[in-house]
Amino acid sequence: QVQLQESGPGLVKPSETLSLTCTVSGGSISSGTSYWNWIRQTPGKGLEWIGYIFYIGDTNYNFSLRSRVRMSMDRSQNRFSLRLSSVTTADTAVYFCARQQKSGWFDGFDLWGQGIMVTVSS
């Protein structure tokens, strides 16, 4: 079955760029119905959708983070990535990657990675 796994540094310094990767196994990232999302969770703000990338390169970012977010995809490695620039302590969170299917309109996030804790601290 399809599985997602996040990877990346668990500690990032303030003002630097957070970089995470989500590797998809058991299925193709190039599925024409799958949208690949990043979501984060903090005790204070709860769950926050960051954005998604589609296999042809289309992206959609949460407006609140749009100026700092970039998502990309490596189809040959079956993985997609998140870059969040100019981080502050407010970006400390558990980051999840998740799949969302679309046929007609979107569905819920049906597959999730286990999550990765990222702390922003000097």
Added chain:
Amino acid sequence: DIHMTQSPSTLAASVGDRVSITCRASQSISSWLAWYQQKPGRAPKLLIDKASSLQSGVPSRFSGSGSETEFTLTISSLQPDDFATYYCQHYNSYPWTFGQGTKVEIK
């Protein structure tokens, strides 16, 4: 952004109880609503989407109802495995947003 408000924030119940969680949207979202269950240290798990469509493998004691701005997740007979935090999430328009969560605790 569409704001999602869940109530109650915490719910204490016993095994076998029927429990209901409400989710209200700040504007109409048609039926574009999902419910998730999350246990500590784990990722959320999709239970229901399109407001009432039960995901494969999810026990039938879970059900969802509602449309437009008011939605309900009901667990018909609470089981020990159901003590967790539940979230609603809309996907009607960008950005997708989540409710703040409802923690179901043991009474």
